[in-house]
Amino acid sequence: MMMLITYDVNTTNSPGRKRLRKVAKYCVNYGQRVQNSVFECVADAALMVRIKKDLVSMIDPSVDSLRFYSLGSSYRSKVEHYGAKPSYDAEGFLAL
Amino acid sequence: MMMLITYDVNTTNSPGRKRLRKVAKYCVNYGQRVQNSVFECVADAALMVRIKKDLVSMIDPSVDSLRFYSLGSSYRSKVEHYGAKPSYDAEGFLAL
Numbered sequence: 055m056m057m058l059i060t061y062d063v064n065t066t067n068s069p070g071r072k073r074l075r076k077v078a079k080y081c082v083n084y085g086q087r088v089q090n091s092v093f094e095c096v097a098d099a100a101l102m103v104r105i106k107k108d109l110v111s112m113i114d115p116s117v118d119s120l121r122f123y124s125l126g127s128s129y130r131s132k133v134e135h136y137g138a139k140p141s142y143d144a145e146g147f148l149a150l
Numbered sequence: 151m152m153m154l155i156t157y158d159v160n161t162t163n164s165p166g167r168k169r170l171r172k173v174a175k176y177c178v179n180y181g182q183r184v185q186n187s188v189f190e191c192v193a194d195a196a197l198m199v200r201i202k203k204d205l206v207s208m209i210d211p212s213v214d215s216l217r218f219y220s221l222g223s224s225y226r227s228k229v230e231h232y233g234a235k236p237s238y239d240a241e242g243f244l245a246l
Contacts, residue, residue, distance in 0.1 A: 062185040089158040089215055115233040119185055122230040134218040137211040
């Protein structure tokens with residue numbers, strides 16, 4: 055299954071910038087960065103639960119936000135990309 | 151149908167910042183801003199085609215990027231939100 059993760063982290067102060075780095079670093083381990091704050095992860099249900107739990111624990115819920123979109127297994131047909139940063143094949147090699 | 155729009159616009163110079171404002175302003179007219187660069191639009195197929203065409207014409211494809219995700223009609227069950235900026239009901243009132 056494909057899960058899309060998008061986040062807004064408030065970086066107006068130093069702790070916020072630290073949270074942003076932490077969230078981004080974590081996401082890089084589990085997904086493909088398709089835009090600055092947008093990651094696509096291919097994971098089973100158990101891993102998705104873990105990723106959600108971990109990320110939720112990293113943010114400050116009063117000023118940051120996280121969104122998770124379940125795109126299912128036929129996600130390739132649901133995504134269109136235009137412009138810079140070409141699409142990645144989340145299950146394969148980086149397509150340049 | 152729900153379409154998710156995410157964008158990265160390069161704002162390192164003045165024309166980039168102008169493009170960002172233009173893209174954001176356009177998206178506000180057609181969708182709910184759920185994060186800084188993430189919009190959810192409920193639209194039929196014809197409107198989706200128009201939105202894509204308009205947005206693609208606004209970006210600089212060498213440095214900016216746009217992604218469109220089709221979430222179908224049962225999108226409510228596919229989205230989870232955590233933290234600040236509560237979820238919107240794209241077809242209804244703002245849920246505060």
